[in-house]
Amino acid sequence: MIKPVIYAVALRNLLGHLRRTMLTVGAIAVGLSALIFLWSFNDGLHRNMLQNFQDAIIGSIQIHHEGFFERPELSRHLRNPDKIITTVEQAGVKRWSRRLEAFALAASDETTEGVMLIGMEADREPVITDLGKRISIGRFLREDDEYACILGATTARNLKLGLGDPVVMIGYDRFGALVAEEFTLVGIITSGEMGLDRGMALTNIKSLQEMLDMPDGVTDIVLRTPEDRIQQLTDELIFALSDENVEVMPWSTMFPVMHEWIILHDGFLYLFLAVVLFIVLAGELNTMLLSMLERTREFGIFMAIGTERYEIGLMLVFEALFIGLAGTLLGIVFGTGIVLVTHSTGIDLSILLGSTSRFYVDSLVYPHLNLDHLGTTVGAILIASIIAGLYPAWKASRLQPVEAMRNV
Amino acid sequence: MSNAKRLSLTAYLSLALRNLLRNPRRTGITLATMIFGIATLTLLSALNDGWLEQMRDNFILSFTGHIQIHASGFESSQNLNDHIKAPGEVILLLQDSPEIQGWTQRIRTSGLVSLGGSSAGVQIMATDPEQETWVTHMHRGLKQGRWLNPGTSHDLLLGITVAQNIGAEIGDRIVLMAQRPNGEMVSEIFFLRGILETGAPQIDRTLALIPLNAAQAWFEMGESVTDIVIRASSHENTASLQLQFNRKLSGGGYEILAWQDLDPMVRQWLEFSDAYGLIIILVVVALVLTEILNTMLIALHERQKELGIMIAIGTRKSQIFFMLLIEAVMLILLGGALGYGVGGLLVLHLSDGGIDLSYFANAFKFFYMDPVILPLLTLDSATRILGTTLVAALLAGLYPAWRATKIEISQSLRTF
Incomplete structure (x- = not known):
């Protein structure tokens, strides 16, 4: 006791x-x-x-055509971008943007460099990423730009390009035919982060659609959402888009490293x-x-x-x-x-x-x-x-x- | 005051020693706190250093080497026109230097790989297949296939992400496109012999590796190269080697860059990791100090009656202060030495197999980090951390000794 x-x-x-x-x-x-x-x-x-x-570039979740992330080929563009966006909005996501991505060789008078050419919606992009804030020289894309482009600082330096200089982008359209178009350099990004300063070029989605002859062509829909919602939202979207032949990838799946x-x-x-x-x-x-x-x-x-x-x-x-x-x-x-x-x-x-x-x-x-x-x-x-x-x-x-x- | 009343240092020492030995249990417990604290601190600092050292090693050995020699201006222009015309002159300086473990020559330029309809921008790198293995561990990153054959073979290795992006498989005929120094665009067919995974995303995403001789023939560059890459026999030699080459090659139109200059991003990252580790270690140092101070205060609390009696029979407060301070110094020095010894043994024991964190993450390395941490005891951090802790502990020892001089006799004699 x-x-x-x-x-x-x-x-x-x-x-x-x-x-x-x-x-x-x-x-x-x-x-x-x-x-x-x-x-x-x-x-x-x-x-x-x-x-x-x-915020740098990839967003929280990206939606592509099945297999596009593994092999980003233009033939794997999104078939029904508008329907996907309706679904995304129904899931309560306001921060989304469309992109069109293609590999290209950027050429100046001096030399060339391989880049990922990304067509962006100038008005929607700032909603999902901070790219606009990383412009060190010049300005970000505007809606009414035609064939304007932004390069990473290292690429711009390698190509010996300054603001206003012409830069030729050589790439393949979705049938494998060679296309080339002249762009004007309007901005340079200095981020100090890997991948942004080098090997990347940004332009208006309209210009790139025109160059590649893909009117309304979209390869990515990028979403931004708070960290704790990502997993649940991914599951929701996978379910809602199950008959669309798309891949819904949170950043952790795209960049497991x-x-x-x-x-x-x-x-x-x-x-x-x-x-x-x-x-x-x-x-x-x-x-x-x-x-x-x-x-x-x-x-x-x-x-x-x-x-x-x-x-x-x-x-x-x-x-x-x-x-x-x-x-x-x-x-x-x-x-x-x-x-x-x-x-x-x-x-x-x-x-x-x-x-x-x-x-x-x-x-x-x-x-x-x-x-x-x-x-x-x-x-x-x-x-x-x-x-x-x-x-x-x-x-x-x-x-x-x-x-x-x-x-x- | 007469000198007779002043105690000599030896008297203080023997008094303090006797006090410590008289109550071995109390001394033991206080000492144990110190040993434990210092030993864990040593271990943590070794873990942190080992982890940083591994990242540095991995970085240097994955691609960059310790030192690169280019024609001046190449690093910023990345233009094939800025090449080393007579590499033999530089290579002569490299032979038989005990500070150099290996060297290789490379040509670097940007280009485009394509297979079928897919293409990707790449960093074309041409190297001497045999010499390269002396400098970097690139050949260990082979995921599939085999390493390059020397000579002018049309062998090609691709970074794993590049290969995935264009959907290339071993044996595929792949077209490489690049510019010769004179500006002419040329393409050439290569055969994919292997796929490399280095764990560094910017390499895996952009690397196209071909044999040096093949590139020299393709670009019509003769014996010229763009990089001479040197691996020092130890990190410490980097600075002296850089200085040495700067002196010997001055005026020859060369730039001599150490690994820190070649990838400022990695340097920043290492500095960041260093700062991160430092903050954690500082918190732990504060914690260890608190525990030590705490133990000393409690030990003092227990001795109130004893000290009260000493004061009652006429010991001066300053004498008590010195006696206690010397006790603290002895304890701290002994505790520090033993703690460092125990921690060092622990580190030696652990560095055999390393500490495997792959339980938390898959066993692969990213950004030059290994999942297996090998703790590393460096003299530099040992003196820094041990020194800080000891000095701080001694300062901490002043406090209990000072507190003891505030004892009220009547109060302290009343406690039982």
């Missing part, structure tokens, strides 16, 4: 030695808030990366967090052991006046539980506080980095709290702190009263 008085004694021990209690609680709280911060930093970074990655990369980066952080968890656990075990050491004499007296061993053990487990809970709560408050503050101000990586946007990372990182990760971390810390309390409890319950009382 457990006497309720044990709990009262445990509580009095905790409150009576407020400083000791606070130190132990503080150790857990600091550990937990450090973990919360690291998670949020990592999640915020990845979110930022994904955002920039999708980026997806895998983030998982791998997370894996690296898991490894770190596991080690950090150990540090927290060891720290708590140490403080519990030390405080037990200090109280050996007290336990001896308890036993001498007839307290059962298991009751002493129970008392310590109760104390550990209390400390664990208090530490966790304090850690959550403290950690979320740090995240909230840094979330609004951002953490300036450029001090360490010395550069701006690279690898889809902005120099200001805004930590973001993912509730799943918070739950896992809090659970682990709580369990760890209870485990850390069990050992001292077991030790204390095995003390010899006489020995213990002799302890100074």
Whole structure:
């Protein structure tokens, strides 16, 4: 029979030695808030990366004719783009745009370079990507442009082209016949990201449709949607478009490497967090052991006046539980506080980095709290702190009263 | 005050030592915190360094090499006209240098591959098939087929994404189109012998690899090349080699570029990873320090009565401060040394097999990252991190010692 008085004694021990209690609680709280911060930093970074990655050019989801992504041939253009757009709008997506893509050889007077020639809707494109903001020289496409084109900075430099210069695009139409057309360079993109600065040319979809003799020809419909809706929306669209012979591809299917990369980066952080968890656990075990050491004499007296061993053990487990809970709560408050503050101000990586946007990372990182990760971390810390309390409890319950009382 | 009352350093030392030994359990627990903290920090830092080093290695060995020598202006123009006319002159300098592990010559230009109705823009790269294997690991990225045969064979290897895009299969006749230095557009038939997957998307998406001699004949370039690519025997030699070539080849119309200059994107990415790792490590350093401070404070709390008695029998507060500080210094130095030793052993043990993260991601590499991390202990980061932690721990040790001087005798003697 457990006497309720044990709990009262445990509580009095905790409150009576407020400083000791606070130190132990503080150790857990600091550990937990450090973990919360690291998670949020990592999640915020990845979110930022994904955002920039999708904003750069690929969007969240693309719809093509079946097999177009594997082998982008013009014969695989979308047969019913209007019907697809109706379906997309019915699914509640407002941010969409049409594109027509074809390989071409860009030639200047000096030299040539292979590029992916992408025809875009000048008015709709800014809704789905940030391409317009990456123009370093000149301007983005306009609706009324005829045969205007935008090149990546590296391509423009290789071709020795400046604004207003003519550039000839040589490509194949969908029957394999060679076509060539002269474009005027109106803008240059400098992004610092792979794939954009080189090997890509943008133009109005109308001009490209004319050049390739494909009136209303569309190869891609690109959608932009919040990250947490992508999977569900993909499933919905696949179902709704099942008789259209199209492929509905979220970015993670098109660029699995980026997806895998983030998982791998997370894996690296898991490894770190596991080690950090150990540090927290060891720290708590140490403080519990030390405080037990200090109280050996007290336990001896308890036993001498007839307290059962298991009751002493129970008392310590109760104390550990209390400390664990208090530490966790304090850690959550403290950690979320740090995240909230840094979330609004951002953490300036450029001090360490010395550069701006690279690898889809902005120099200001805004930590973001993912509730799943918070739950896992809090659970682990709580369990760890209870485990850390069990050992001292077991030790204390095995003390010899006489020995213990002799302890100074 | 008379000198007699001032204790000598040896007296402090022996006093502190005796205090530490008198209560081995307490000392042990405090020491364990420090050892554990420093050891884990060492491990984490080694993990971070190993991971960065692997990325650097993978980058250098996948394509770029440590140093490239071009005719000046080639890197920005990418124009075949800016080629090295007498590569033999440069190659003479490369022979028998112990700092160089291998070198190769290449021709790079952009072009178009086509098969049937599909075509794709590519980066045509021509290399010496045998020399290349001394410089990069490109040949290990063969997904299908075989490596290039030397000579003027019409062998062609494609990056996996290029091959997919045009739907090419091994044995296919593929037309390559490019421009000769004089501006003439020429096409030539090559046979697809292999498909390469390097894990670096920009390479997999654009690479068309052919033998050097075939390209020289096709472009009518004689012995000329555009790149001489050098692999140093270690990363540290890069800078000195670059300097050395700059001196020897100055005025000859060459540009000598190290890997960092050749792909600023990767350099930025490595810098970013470095910053990311640094932030994580800093948080962990703060955490370890808190744990150490915490343990010292609790250990002090336990000794209140003892310190109260010392004050009661006339020990001065400054003496108590020094005694405690020396105890802390001894503990921290010992803990630091042992912790580093334990961490180092752990790293050595783990670097045998590496830590496999492929549980989280498929076993393939992207952006030069391996799923298997081999922790690496570098002197540089060891001194940096260990140094910071030790200095900070010593500063942290000041606090409990200072706190002890604030003890009220009556208060401390009352605790039991």
